[in-house]
Amino acid sequence: MHPAPSVIIFSTISGLGFGLMLFLGLGLPDVSGWVAATFATVALGLATIGLLASTFHLGNPKNAIYAFSQWQTSWLSREGIMAVLTLAVFFIYAALWAFMDNRIPMLGYLASAMAMVTVFTTSMIYAQLKTVPRWNTAVTPLLFLLYASAGGALLSNQMTVALVLLGLIIAFQAMAWLQGDTALERSGSSIESATGLGDLGKVRLLEKPHSGENYLLKEMVYVVGRKHAAKLRVLALVLVALLPALLILLTDVNHVIVAIIMLSHIIGLFAQRWLFFAQAEHVVGLYYDAR
Amino acid sequence: MTQLPTSTEKKLGLVIDLDTCVGCHACVISCKGWNTNEYGAPLSDMDAYGGDPSGTFLNRVHTFEAKQEGCASQTIHFPKSCLHCEDAPCVPVCPTGASYKREEDGIVLVNEDKCMGCGLCAWACPYGARELDEMAGVMKKCTLCVDRIYNENLPEEDRIPSCVRTCPAGARHFGDFADPESNVSKLVAERGGMDLMPEQGTKPVNKYLPPRPKADVNGTQAPALEAQSEEITGFLGWLDRTLEKI
Ligand code: SF4
Ligand code: SF4
Ligand code: SF4
Numbered sequence: 205m206h207p208a209p210s211v212i213i214f215s216t217i218s219g220l221g222f223g224l225m226l227f228l229g230l231g232l233p234d235v236s237g238w239v240a241a242t243f244a245t246v247a248l249g250l251a252t253i254g255l256l257a258s259t260f261h262l263g264n265p266k267n268a269i270y271a272f273s274q275w276q277t278s279w280l281s282r283e284g285i286m287a288v289l290t291l292a293v294f295f296i297y298a299a300l301w302a303f304m305d306n307r308i309p310m311l312g313y314l315a316s317a318m319a320m321v322t323v324f325t326t327s328m329i330y331a332q333l334k335t336v337p338r339w340n341t342a343v344t345p346l347l348f349l350l351y352a353s354a355g356g357a358l359l360s361n362q363m364t365v366a367l368v369l370l371g372l373i374i375a376f377q378a379m380a381w382l383q384g385d386t387a388l389e390r391s392g393s394s395i396e397s398a399t400g401l402g403d404l405g406k407v408r409l410l411e412k413p414h415s416g417e418n419y420l421l422k423e424m425v426y427v428v429g430r431k432h433a434a435k436l437r438v439l440a441l442v443l444v445a446l447l448p449a450l451l452i453l454l455t456d457v458n459h460v461i462v463a464i465i466m467l468s469h470i471i472g473l474f475a476q477r478w479l480f481f482a483q484a485e486h487v488v489g490l491y492y493d494a495r
Numbered sequence: 496m497t498q499l500p501t502s503t504e505k506k507l508g509l510v511i512d513l514d515t516c517v518g519c520h521a522c523v524i525s526c527k528g529w530n531t532n533e534y535g536a537p538l539s540d541m542d543a544y545g546g547d548p549s550g551t552f553l554n555r556v557h558t559f560e561a562k563q564e565g566c567a568s569q570t571i572h573f574p575k576s577c578l579h580c581e582d583a584p585c586v587p588v589c590p591t592g593a594s595y596k597r598e599e600d601g602i603v604l605v606n607e608d609k610c611m612g613c614g615l616c617a618w619a620c621p622y623g624a625r626e627l628d629e630m631a632g633v634m635k636k637c638t639l640c641v642d643r644i645y646n647e648n649l650p651e652e653d654r655i656p657s658c659v660r661t662c663p664a665g666a667r668h669f670g671d672f673a674d675p676e677s678n679v680s681k682l683v684a685e686r687g688g689m690d691l692m693p694e695q696g697t698k699p700v701n702k703y704l705p706p707r708p709k710a711d712v713n714g715t716q717a718p719a720l721e722a723q724s725e726e727i728t729g730f731l732g733w734l735d736r737t738l739e740k741i
Contacts, residue, residue, distance in 0.1 A: 263633060
């Protein structure tokens with residue numbers, strides 16, 4: 205699948221924002237006044253920037269308002285609705301906390317839960333797709349939730365929790381990659397099932413429908429840069445989890461270290477999300493003898 | 496509404512005969528022509544006269560080769576357009592309600608006045624039957640020529656999809672699969688019509704007829720002829736016969 209920058213930015217940055225809301229909703233860190241306001245602004249800012257980025261890949265954004273209508277069947281619609289509701293609830297909670305010095309724990313818990321539900325709805329947009337066997341697994345939502353909450357823990361300075369979450373990320377991400385590499389084969393789809401011609405022997409594409417590119421190839425049969433995938437996987441895990449974890453364990457985490465941790469985590473996150481798209485094989489590729 | 500109807504009155508769709516298709520791409524062009532002039536936004540081309548042309552098509556013809564060990568290969572031309580699936584995965588994912596499946600005849604359509612061009616429905620379709628038009632920014636797909644099949648302004652013989660009307664080989668057939676007596680249902684029964692990627696659980700309405708078994712595809716080429724020598728006469732003939740005896 206095509207790793208569109210707008211989608212990568214959307215899902216990573218908004219994930220961090222909602223992850224931070226998770227902890228702020230729980231009253232962590234224990235701050236008030238302007239410090240609380242700053243934390244809340246960062247959370248709202250990240251989530252909003254991410255959501256705005258997601259509109260950049262729409263072909264016809266003037267109809268985006270209708271996207272709130274189909275919550276009964278569509279995960280994308282559910283995500284839009286959840287995101288807006290979460291921003292609203294969190295804004296009220298944070299405003300009372302920072303400016304009235306009146307933190308309402310119940311409202312905070314609600315905002316935390318809604319933030320996680322929002323991340324879950326985002327992940328289900330991908331996990332629901334049977335056409336992309338690598339995504340079509342319960343590990344997809346699990347990883348989205350882990351990445352969002354680990355980022356939130358780092359941003360809100362909850363380093364012990366962050367350590368646990370980063371450890372889980374290493375384990376489940378490695379598992380997702382290993383399983384994902386055979387997902388297409390295991391799905392049972394092949395060029396033979398796609399064409400129904402398996403009875404006649406081994407099938408291959410003799411001629412593409414057109415000599416040029418098309419939307420399907422650009423969007424769903426993206427194979428550029430896959431050859432670097434193995435290296436990039438190692439790099440992603442080191443930057444997103446291993447280096448931050450080691451810095452937490454081995455240093456007295458001061459402001460400079462926190463900045464390094466965040467930088468490393470975010471660059472690693474971009475690499476992970478790029479791989480998530482670039483390595484995902486859509487079954488339509490079978491009609492083009494590609495994967 | 497993006498909820499799929501539990502059942503549809505009719506199941507309109509196509510039968511595509513892989514035995515008959517000659518790969519001429521006439522259906523591709525007639526589909527492009529009809530749908531550029533009629534339903535919704537025209538099907539745009541990008542860089543049409545330049546070095547890297549591309550464009551929106553609702554119907555494309557692939558060409559495959561099938562080969563069994565030790566046998567000659569077979570060439571199969573393979574037209575592909577929307578299969579108007581019964582369990583169409585492209586419809587429920589649509590956030591705007593632009594995509595829908597009609598209860599009366601099962602045709603899957605996009606309402607371009609609602610589509611925001613997110614592309615998710617194209618991701619959900621296993622067959623590559625939906626393409627986002629780069630110029631209009633809305634999702635395009637085969638309409639089963641809904642603007643022809645019910646169109647009383649057209650002569651009756653033209654009230655079938657453009658691709659079906661055009662095909663010079665008669666490889667595309669249009670009809671109602673809900674009616675067991677229809678032309679398409681009979682073709683499917685007679686010729687073993689099949690689903691594409693049944694494991695995806697989409698229950699396609701369109702069916703494909705497999706190529707008929709070829710008389711001699713398993714014997715590879717005709718056996719080589721034995722070398723024949725003409726009867727040799729004269730001195731050389733005598734020599735040949737004598738040498739044979741030694
Ligand atoms: S072929 Fe693709 S676009 Fe057409 S109904 Fe099936 S899933 Fe939807
Ligand atoms: S591209 Fe249009 S029709 Fe397809 S899912 Fe998005 S809004 Fe719906
Ligand atoms: S039925 Fe109409 S829209 Fe569909 S492929 Fe044929 S010509 Fe194109």
